[in-house]
Amino acid sequence: MDRPRRRPIGIFDSGLGGLTVVRAVSERLAGEDIVYLGDTARVPYGSKSADTVVRYSRMSARFLLGRDVKMLLVACNTASAFALDTLRAEVPVPVLGAVEPGAQEAVAATRVGEVGVIGTLGTVRSGSYPRAIGALDPRVRVAQLACPLLVPLVEEGWLSGDGDGPEARAARAIAEKYLGELHARAPELDVIVLGCTHYPLVRPLLARIAAQMWRHEVRLVDSAQAMARAAEQALGDGGLLDASATPGRLACSVTDDARFGEVAARFLGHDLATVEKVDL
Amino acid sequence: MDRPRRRPIGIFDSGLGGLTVVRAVSERLAGEDIVYLGDTARVPYGSKSADTVVRYSRMSARFLLGRDVKMLLVACNTASAFALDTLRAEVPVPVLGAVEPGAQEAVAATRVGEVGVIGTLGTVRSGSYPRAIGALDPRVRVAQLACPLLVPLVEEGWLSGDGDGPEARAARAIAEKYLGELHARAPELDVIVLGCTHYPLVRPLLARIAAQMWRHEVRLVDSAQAMARAAEQALGDGGLLDASATPGRLACSVTDDARFGEVAARFLGHDLATVEKVDL
Numbered sequence: 001m002d003r004p005r006r007r008p009i010g011i012f013d014s015g016l017g018g019l020t021v022v023r024a025v026s027e028r029l030a031g032e033d034i035v036y037l038g039d040t041a042r043v044p045y046g047s048k049s050a051d052t053v054v055r056y057s058r059m060s061a062r063f064l065l066g067r068d069v070k071m072l073l074v075a076c077n078t079a080s081a082f083a084l085d086t087l088r089a090e091v092p093v094p095v096l097g098a099v100e101p102g103a104q105e106a107v108a109a110t111r112v113g114e115v116g117v118i119g120t121l122g123t124v125r126s127g128s129y130p131r132a133i134g135a136l137d138p139r140v141r142v143a144q145l146a147c148p149l150l151v152p153l154v155e156e157g158w159l160s161g162d163g164d165g166p167e168a169r170a171a172r173a174i175a176e177k178y179l180g181e182l183h184a185r186a187p188e189l190d191v192i193v194l195g196c197t198h199y200p201l202v203r204p205l206l207a208r209i210a211a212q213m214w215r216h217e218v219r220l221v222d223s224a225q226a227m228a229r230a231a232e233q234a235l236g237d238g239g240l241l242d243a244s245a246t247p248g249r250l251a252c253s254v255t256d257d258a259r260f261g262e263v264a265a266r267f268l269g270h271d272l273a274t275v276e277k278v279d280l
Numbered sequence: 281m282d283r284p285r286r287r288p289i290g291i292f293d294s295g296l297g298g299l300t301v302v303r304a305v306s307e308r309l310a311g312e313d314i315v316y317l318g319d320t321a322r323v324p325y326g327s328k329s330a331d332t333v334v335r336y337s338r339m340s341a342r343f344l345l346g347r348d349v350k351m352l353l354v355a356c357n358t359a360s361a362f363a364l365d366t367l368r369a370e371v372p373v374p375v376l377g378a379v380e381p382g383a384q385e386a387v388a389a390t391r392v393g394e395v396g397v398i399g400t401l402g403t404v405r406s407g408s409y410p411r412a413i414g415a416l417d418p419r420v421r422v423a424q425l426a427c428p429l430l431v432p433l434v435e436e437g438w439l440s441g442d443g444d445g446p447e448a449r450a451a452r453a454i455a456e457k458y459l460g461e462l463h464a465r466a467p468e469l470d471v472i473v474l475g476c477t478h479y480p481l482v483r484p485l486l487a488r489i490a491a492q493m494w495r496h497e498v499r500l501v502d503s504a505q506a507m508a509r510a511a512e513q514a515l516g517d518g519g520l521l522d523a524s525a526t527p528g529r530l531a532c533s534v535t536d537d538a539r540f541g542e543v544a545a546r547f548l549g550h551d552l553a554t555v556e557k558v559d560l
Contacts, residue, residue, distance in 0.1 A: 041332045042322055049536045052321045148436055149450070152428045158457075166457035170429070170450055177438075177446035256329045 005242045008033035008251070009231065010069030010093075012060040015043030017151070017197030018075030019267035021098075022250065024228035025073070029241070032248040035067045039280070041256035044151065045078040045122060053122070057083035059280040061091055063253070070240050073227060074098060077119050077195050081126035094234050099123075101226035102193045103132035107140055109219050110191045114141045116182050119195030121146040129195055143186035147178045147196075154198040155263055161205040175202070175209040183213045190214075193221045200224055201266065253278045285522045288313035288531070289511065290349030290373075292340040295323030297431070297477030298355030299547035301378075302530065304508035305353070309521070312528040315347045319560070321536035324431065325358040325402060333402070337363035339560040341371055343533070350520050353507060354378060357399050357475050361406035374514055379403075381506035382473045383412035387420055389499050390471045394421045396462050399475030401426040409475060423466035427458045427476075434478040435543055441485040455482070455489040463493045470494075473501045480504055481546065533558045 009032050011021055016038050026034060037060050039045075045053050057079045061072060072087065072095045074080045080097030088095045106115045117129040124146040133142050153159075153174055158167040161175065182192070192210060194200060200222045210218045235241045242248070252264075253276045265271050289312050291301055296318050306314060317340050319325075325333050337359045341352060352367065352375045354360045360377030368375045386395045397409040404426040413422050433439075433454055438447040441455065462472070472490060474480060480502045490498045515521045522528070532544075533556045545551050 041328055048321055052536050148432045149429060152432055156428055166453045166460060170453035170457055173446045173450035173453055177450055180446060256332050 004070055005240055006033070006244075007068050007070035008035045009071050009073060010035050010037070010064030010067065011073040011075050012037040012039070012057075012064060012079070013075040013197060014038070014045040014056075014079065015040050016263050016267055019264055020197050020200050020224040021073060021075040021227050023267070023269050024224040025231060026248060026250065028228040028232055029235075030247055031242045031244045033242070034248060034250045035064055035069055036250065036252045037063055037278075038252070038254045040254045044120065045076055048078070048122065050082045050126070053079055053082040054086055057087060058090070061087050063278065063280055065091065065093070067251075069093060071096065071231065071235060073231060075197055075224075075227070077197065077223065078122035078126070081123050081128035094238065096227060096230055096234060098197070098223050098227055099128045099132050099195075101230035102195065102221050102223035103129060103136060104230075105221045105226045106191045106193050107133055107136045109221065110140060112188050112190050113139055114143070114186055114189040116186050116189045116192040117142060117144045117195050118147050118150075118178065118182065118192060118199065119144070120151070121148060123195050129193060141186070143182060143189060145178060145182045145185070149174050150178070150202060151196065151198045154201045157266060159201055159205065161208070171202070171205055172209070175205050179206065179209050179213050187214070190217060191219045191221060193223065195223060197224060252276070255280060284350055285520055286313070286524075287348050287350035288315045289351050289353065290315050290317070290344030290347065291353040291355050292317040292319070292337075292344060292359075293355040293477060294318070294325040294336075294359065295320050296543050296547055299544055300477050300480050300504040301353060301355040301507055303547070303549050304504040305511060306528060306530065308508040308512055309515070310527055311522045311524045313522070314528060314530045315344055315349055316530065316532045317343055317558075318532070318534045320534045324400065325356055328358070328402065330362040330406070333359055333362040334366055337367060338370070341367050343558065343560055345371065345373070347531075349373060351376065351511065351515060353511060355477055355504070355507070357477065357503065358402035358406070361403050361408035374518065376507060376510055376514060378477070378503050378507055379408045379412050379475070381510035382475060382501050382503035383409060383416060384510075385501045385506045386471045386473050387413055387416045389501065390420060392468050392470050393419055394423070394466055394469040396466050396469045396472040397422060397424045397475050398427050398458065398462065398472060398479065399424070400431070401428060403475050409473060421466070423462060423469060425458060425462045425465070429454050430458070430482060431476065431478045434481045437546060439481055439485065441488070451482070451485055452489070455485050459486065459489050459493050467494070470497060471499045471501060473503065475503055477504060532556070535560060
């Protein structure tokens with residue numbers, strides 16, 4: 001507590017997808033230590049109700065506060081949608097969710113005033129993106145769509161959609177199905193928010209299919225990168241940026257370690273040396 | 281406890297997929313009352329480790345024993361793989377898993393002595409099907425494959441693979457990818473076990489793609505139907521069959537009720553009047 005700037009940033013997620021946020025934060029804020037918690041025993045949150053998600057999010061926040069974090073990033077869109085107000089009321093450090101930063105970028109980016117949001121069923125049902133966007137600019141129209149197959153598609157690593165193999169055909173057909181539904185609802189949109197930590201990994205595929213569907217420029221907003229920018233801003237405002245030249249360290253904890261290695265490296269962009277299994 | 285035959289059959293699953301077992305049991309044993317528990321707050325178990333799955337299964341068993349069940353069916357293949365021995369040692373009623381009945385049918389059905397098993401990552405990793413099949417006939421070769429996209433495919437209702445729409449193309453490509461991998465490993469097999477409660481709903485699609493791949497007859501073994509047959513046998517052996525002419529009642533409990541209605545009817549084959557939300 002002597003040197004608040006040197007305390008780590010805490011990031012939690014329902015699983016491993018939040019490692020895309022770890023990656024974005026450590027690329028932007030290379031000196032910061034990060035403590036990551038993935039609640040992999042109870043992933044996914046997207047299919048669970050608000051009560052359950054709030055309860056699990058409190059446990060994760062408590063764990064990270066026990067590691068003396070100076071800021072809390074809620075990487076999970078579902079947890080951000082359901083638990084952010086509760087955590088902000090209960091937690092003694094700044095709390096950033098996954099929804100507001102992406103909503104801000106979307107509102108700033110749209111020229112026609114129509115934005116699409118894709119995410120898990122839980123995120124879409126919560127209405128958090130339409131609410132956050134409406135609070136920033138009530139004139140912006142929002143079309144949402146839940147895309148439950150995109151998470152397992154990313155976890156299988158069927159990412160590119162290139163070629164004639166069945167995994168590429170599956171990836172293309174899934175992207176076409178979901179973006180086609182979104183196009184039918186919002187033919188004018190010029191921004192799509194990737195409202196789930198997993199989606200940045202299929203961003204090139206989604207961008208290609210979106211370009212075919214809309215035939216005008218569609219900007220994809222990546223909520224992980226938006227969170228990293230928002231964290232930099234908030235730490236700077238609070239005088240909490242760690243400007244030291246030493247590269248930050250990453251400590252990673254999970255509640256269940258099955259299938260950790262294979263998937264983690266894909267999200268993080270490099271292998272992870274050690275991981276600790278914890279009970280919440 | 282006075283009339284043990286009139287006590288209900290308890291069935292639990294990690295989620296709603298176990299309703300395919302409820303359906304198979306109530307079609308075969310129309311007089312039996314059934315108490316179903318879906319641990320929908322913590323679904324899916326397939327990506328969780330053994331310790332976690334055993335812990336959750338114990339909680340479900342305790343809940344059903346509190347409802348005075350005369351038999352316990354573990355509909356979840358992952359829970360059967362990890363928790364069956366523990367439950368059998370701890371529980372005072374007969375316990376049937378999802379693995380042994382399907383393994384028995386597969387061994388009885390194969391002529392060439394090669395069997396394929398498809399399921400979740402957890403079921404495949406547990407090795408429970410190869411173990412159960414090996415215990416019945418060590419000469420039978422087993423090829424396994426985890427198919428993580430099939431569960432969300434079924435939950436989206438993209439089931440038939442008919443037509444040119446993207447959901448049909450996605451369903452076909454996913455089935456081709458998985459069955460193609462299985463074919464590469466086991467070109468001679470003549471039986472495939474559908475080792476997950478969700479898979480019976482894509483059985484026609486899988487049968488069609490399998491017929492194209494193997495070019496000889498491939499029998500698909502449905503673990504829900506195999507469990508219903510095994511339950512009838514075990515209840516008969518124990519003098520516990522309810523032969524009353526009154527149709528059995530179904531009581532259904534879940535740990536989280538988000539998205540219940542849409543999906544439950546698909547698995548069960550008809551709407552469900554009431555459902556109770558419980559904490560374990």
